[in-house]
């Protein structure tokens with residue numbers, strides 16, 4: 345039977361965040377930010393393994409007792425996200441038919457229910473798919489001077505989230521031989537093969553912690569869940 349493997353690329357330095365340690369290791373409600381991410385994936389029924397990909401030069405991971413079921417660690421991170429994912433796939437002993445759910449380390453508030461929704465929606469699907477949200481706001485494209493060049497009709501536009509779920513064999517093929525720096529998510533690599541990933545309704549709580557100002561919201565969401 346096909347296994348369900350959550351793969352978390354966590355080899356980034358978080359340069360936009362500007363903290364001394366990568367953002368995935370910042371303290372959030374008493375634990376590293378990424379602990380919350382890994383815990384949500386481990387708590388998802390149906391996920392067999394949670395594989396985290398860190399940099400070979402990582403100095404922070406071993407400082408914490410992660411104490412999570414299903415967790416495996418792979419020190420094979422690459423120079424960009426796509427390379428970290430491809431290296432992770434290589435390090436995992438998975439079959440081509442196994443499902444891989446690639447999830448950003450910095451999406452630490454991902455609700456278990458959203459991951460379950462993705463898994464359920466893709467059962468038997470030919471290609472795979474991703475969590476995403478319809479764009480709620482009016483969208484503007486800027487010119488070089490920061491002025492509005494054009495208003496882009498938002499109908500049919502979605503914001504891609506993670507997990508992005510594909511068969512291991514298809515994903516490895518899609519990532520192979522691509523200009524990896526151009527690939528900011530797995531779905532776009534699959535699209536370049538001429539395939540159409542399924543969009544599955546995500547969750548506003550599943551945002552990516554990108555800037556220091558995002559931490560307050562993440563803290564509040566996680567604290568509210570603990571109080572329940």
Ligand code: C5P
Nearest residue numbers: 353354355356422423424425428448449
């Ligand atoms: O930079 P960005 O936020 O888009 O990164 C998305 C995810 O990819 C993060 O979890 C980050 O740690 C990971 N990443 C990686 N290897 C890199 C760059 C980013 O695993 N070289």
